Amino acid sequence: MRRTRATLLSILILLAACPAAIAGTPRAQPTYDQSVAQLEARMRAGTLTAVQLTRLYLSRIAALDKSGPKLNSVIELNPDALREARKIDAERRAGKPLGPLAGIPVLLKDNVDTGDSMMTTAGSLALVGAPASKDAFLVAKLRAAGMVILGKTNLSEWANYRSGHSTSGWSGRGGLTRNPYVLGRSACGSSSGSAVAVSAGLTAVAVGTETDGSLVCPGGTNGIVAIKPTLGLVSRTGIVPISHNQDTAGPMARTVADAASLLTVMAGSDPADPATKHANLHMVDYTKFLIPGALKGKRIGVVRSFAEGNPEVQRVLDEAVAALRKAGATVIDPVTIPHVDDFGKDENIVLSYDFKHDLNAYLATRRGLPVRTLAGVIAFNKAHAAQEMPWFGQSLMIASEKRGPLTDPAYRHALANEKRLAGPEGIDAALRANHLDALMAPTNGPAWKVDLVNGDAGDTVSSSSPAAVAGYPDITVPAGFVHGLPIGVSFFAGRWSEPTLIEIAYGFEQATHARRDPQFLRHATP
Numbered sequence: 001m002r003r004t005r006a007t008l009l010s011i012l013i014l015l016a017a018c019p020a021a022i023a024g025t026p027r028a029q030p031t032y033d034q035s036v037a038q039l040e041a042r043m044r045a046g047t048l049t050a051v052q053l054t055r056l057y058l059s060r061i062a063a064l065d066k067s068g069p070k071l072n073s074v075i076e077l078n079p080d081a082l083r084e085a086r087k088i089d090a091e092r093r094a095g096k097p098l099g100p101l102a103g104i105p106v107l108l109k110d111n112v113d114t115g116d117s118m119m120t121t122a123g124s125l126a127l128v129g130a131p132a133s134k135d136a137f138l139v140a141k142l143r144a145a146g147m148v149i150l151g152k153t154n155l156s157e158w159a160n161y162r163s164g165h166s167t168s169g170w171s172g173r174g175g176l177t178r179n180p181y182v183l184g185r186s187a188c189g190s191s192s193g194s195a196v197a198v199s200a201g202l203t204a205v206a207v208g209t210e211t212d213g214s215l216v217c218p219g220g221t222n223g224i225v226a227i228k229p230t231l232g233l234v235s236r237t238g239i240v241p242i243s244h245n246q247d248t249a250g251p252m253a254r255t256v257a258d259a260a261s262l263l264t265v266m267a268g269s270d271p272a273d274p275a276t277k278h279a280n281l282h283m284v285d286y287t288k289f290l291i292p293g294a295l296k297g298k299r300i301g302v303v304r305s306f307a308e309g310n311p312e313v314q315r316v317l318d319e320a321v322a323a324l325r326k327a328g329a330t331v332i333d334p335v336t337i338p339h340v341d342d343f344g345k346d347e348n349i350v351l352s353y354d355f356k357h358d359l360n361a362y363l364a365t366r367r368g369l370p371v372r373t374l375a376g377v378i379a380f381n382k383a384h385a386a387q388e389m390p391w392f393g394q395s396l397m398i399a400s401e402k403r404g405p406l407t408d409p410a411y412r413h414a415l416a417n418e419k420r421l422a423g424p425e426g427i428d429a430a431l432r433a434n435h436l437d438a439l440m441a442p443t444n445g446p447a448w449k450v451d452l453v454n455g456d457a458g459d460t461v462s463s464s465s466p467a468a469v470a471g472y473p474d475i476t477v478p479a480g481f482v483h484g485l486p487i488g489v490s491f492f493a494g495r496w497s498e499p500t501l502i503e504i505a506y507g508f509e510q511a512t513h514a515r516r517d518p519q520f521l522r523h524a525t526p
Helices: 002-017 036-045 050-065 081-093 137-144 192-199 216-221 256-266 311-326 344-363 374-383 395-401 409-433 465-470 498-512
Strands: 074-077 105-109 148-153 205-210 225-228 248-253 299-302 330-332 438-442 474-482 485-492
Touching: 036 050, 036 256, 050 074, 050 081, 050 105, 050 148, 074 192, 081 148, 105 192, 137 148, 137 256, 148 192, 192 205, 192 216, 192 248, 205 216, 205 256, 216 225, 216 474, 216 485, 225 256, 225 498, 248 256, 256 474, 256 498, 299 311, 311 330, 311 438, 311 474, 311 485, 311 498, 344 374, 344 395, 344 409, 344 465, 374 395, 409 438, 409 465, 438 498, 465 485, 474 498, 485 498
Parallel strands: 105 148, 105 205, 299 330, 299 438
Antiparallel strands: 074 148, 205 248, 225 248, 225 474, 438 485, 474 485
């Protein structure tokens, strides 16, 4: 019985990867897992079109996301995707100069505004209604680069800021996103759908967002690369917020090279987002840092405390350290981040204040929705509890609604304290004390079993908070497996250190080649 299901699934995957087999077209078709550079080279050579590539991914979404293993990572498809692809193909035929991502499909997390017919809902039925009036700033940049907006991805509803008792990857609008490695395991969150879609080859690249862990955790858990940029490198205008002190969008891809390509397009100053004032001074072509041999001479510190309690995660970390040393890096093991356990309470206070303030400001930009404020969202959830709260409530929202203005002394104290402890007296101090280029730690433990009744549980390895709170960059790269479940390692450092981190992440990736495609298993392997 098990073998029969596997055979049927293999056929579905084959057909999705080769739509010519369905249409009877002899012309060679692309494979879903080629890199962005390979796909672009084929389009320039005329052996591939943006329309063919877009159709390929639409076929895989139909076969794997909506049927087959039913990953449920895509919440909505863009009805204009093929039209956008045809436009790029016409421009290419006409000899118009095109950028390195022209014709490449991209999926967007469903908290990123698009000024088209698609909804932007953060996974909530409360935001179903009229679409956003215009593209988010970063989406406008993607379109200007010639990328094809393929659709929106599912997520932990409200980017997982609704209840302290919740299940990652579940939303009232989209249901539950499944981990493609073991379907009954968590895809983590909140950028669950973006990570799963990339991992399963439903898109070339995707955009996710993070407040604390929402890029790197699903990245690590689903065996892909995710970059959480420096706060202020990528615009937040037109993104459903949690906190202006920590929110950022970032790229998700199967390789460091593809993630660097997407970050190059996403980065830049936005007059409507004061945090990005200096972004243009720091943004570069990040693919220039994909340098063979760049690990030689790099000094990397291992924050081993994040692996405590799980010997299998420690094994993967040990193997990562050995690979770095073999490639020429100097690894200081272990290294301690001062105050790493001291800012959690302050972070929670800051997020609670920010959410009410920032969400109300965002909702004021939307028209035609049934809610206009956080208080309205809370009331909507109560009125539609069967759809919106079948498994868990909205305690974080209720607590946020009770908060005062951002001038409250309690808020100002917590904000100053968390930034100081996580940044100058935390990551910066650890880097300085050991003369390091970067710190590293396991991104995640093995994905836990999905439990909608009890919520997220299990191995809670997470190294995201120091960089998230400080506003510093963090890159996760596939490092190994525990019982068939992916484990990532994170590299993080000070503000604007993306070039160095990309060098390190690329060097590690090329030294290990740890990533393997998911097999859509029903159970973890022994």
